[in-house]
Amino acid sequence: MTQPLDSIASVLEGTGEYRVLRRVRPFVEYVDPPNEPTFIGLILDTETTGIDHARDEVIELGIIKFEYGASGRVYRVLETLNQLHEPSKPIPSEVTRLTGITDADVAGHRIDDAAVRAMAADAAVVIAHNASFDRQMCEGRWPIFAEKNWACSCHQVPWRDEGHEGMKLGYLLTDYGFFHNGHRAIDDCHALMALLAAPLRVSGRLALSCLLETARKPTVRIWAAGSPIATKDVLKARSYRWSGRRRCWYIDVEEERFEIECTFLSEEIFQREIQDLPTDRITARDRFSARTNPEN
Template sequence: MAEDALDTIADALEGTGAYRVLRRVRPFAGYSAQPDEPTFVGLILDTETTGLDHTADEVIELGIIKFEYGASGRVYRVLGTYNQLHQPSRPIPAEVTRLTGITDADVAGQCIDDAHLQALAADAAVVIAHNASFDRQMCEVRWPIFAEKNWACSCHQIPWREEGHEGQKLSYLLADYGFFHDGHRAIDDCHALLALLASPLRTSGRLALSCLLETARRPTVRIWAAGSPIETKDLLKARRYRWSGQRRCWYIDVEEDRLDIERTFLSQEVFRREVRDLRADRITARDRFSARTNPDL
């Protein structure tokens, strides 16, 4: 049956109010008009790997969409795509094959072209991933150019719940927008994410990419509650402080304008004295999500 006829049926079903129809995500079509604002180059990136440890596991598939976007957050056009399998030094674990469908036979003799990747990423102003703390750490170990880039996380730096979504997983968000995709393959996840970033948010109406970039550009401050009394751990946890096993103390990441608020909280509620030597590290998109700023390593 012709695609137009199927779309007509889908529209009729949705029009009854008794059905929801999910449509497969299509590659971004772009805009024919020339941009009337400053534009920049971005990368959407996704990896499939042999595991979760960036120091021991390896990338077995890398997907990238290179795109042009405006200062407003509007996505104008796709500049290129790259998807490549890579043979790791050890067999792919069975659980990874079950999740991704990628087998040892698929990756045999396959190799990611480092020089091509360097050229592809050279002019990118930002790299976006749906779990940037994972993808960045996996990539920058292998390809140093990614350690030099600004990164943004579409999962955690867009207020999806405030915008009316119950979950932050890519498949959940797509379903809320009426789409589905073949998940757990790198380039398919990239196309799905680009479709989301080019869309307006459900509640505010802002472009998702605009919201993401605004958040990513704002520096944050990591506050260390070093030496906090052990009896205050529940108080700190309730305020969303996290424990750093490496430094053996609690910490929290906040917007810069909340530094004085947290200083007052720690002074009054935790240490019960004025804190004069509070350590606070400033973090920007250049370092955020990188292994070098991971407090748990």
């Protein structure tokens, strides 16, 4: 029935009065063999008992292992993993409402740690749609993820510049004419694979290529230590964030913007030349990790 239904959907769309959403389908392997260097990547998603990486637990892990080229083209899916895990405490009701995962679903299940390590062993990059959350949830349980380069498909692809109003996975899928079973780990992975393998709507670049280019660039975290209290609104307006632990404003910028930012701080914040502000250089090996969390 797929072909007749697709024909009906095309007729509806052709009227200009309807938009039809199609369910995300598994990635179709690229027909031609790679004509460029290829690498191994992982798309990863977790469902958890909460948002505190130090106390909450992963209750579902989904991973797609895939081969991609230096151009950002996805060639084939190599392996998938989708496993449930029974946590040490009952799953909170709000988590069940969001994910549909119940205590009965996870009873007696345990994620195979050895299988996870084997999948991650040769990965050049791990991609998640909220990498700062998924990386920190994974590193404590599977230390191999602390050794990997990570990329965030939510914040390291210029979705807004490409004509998207929202960056959530479901919103992006809708813009591309798809839907999926959200908030289940492997379904989110397949949805993200579909987005990363597709051309962006304005530039036409492959989304994965754009993501990897951004992820490879080192960034510098500048701490505006000792900034006058009266300048906090100016800093906030320039996207500085407050670290409660360090009691200090900070910003992450690409290396080429470092001098520009120092000039701004000298002229607008400190009103004097500054040369000794603390900085941290951050790469994909540490980015989104608990190691670079400004509250740690």
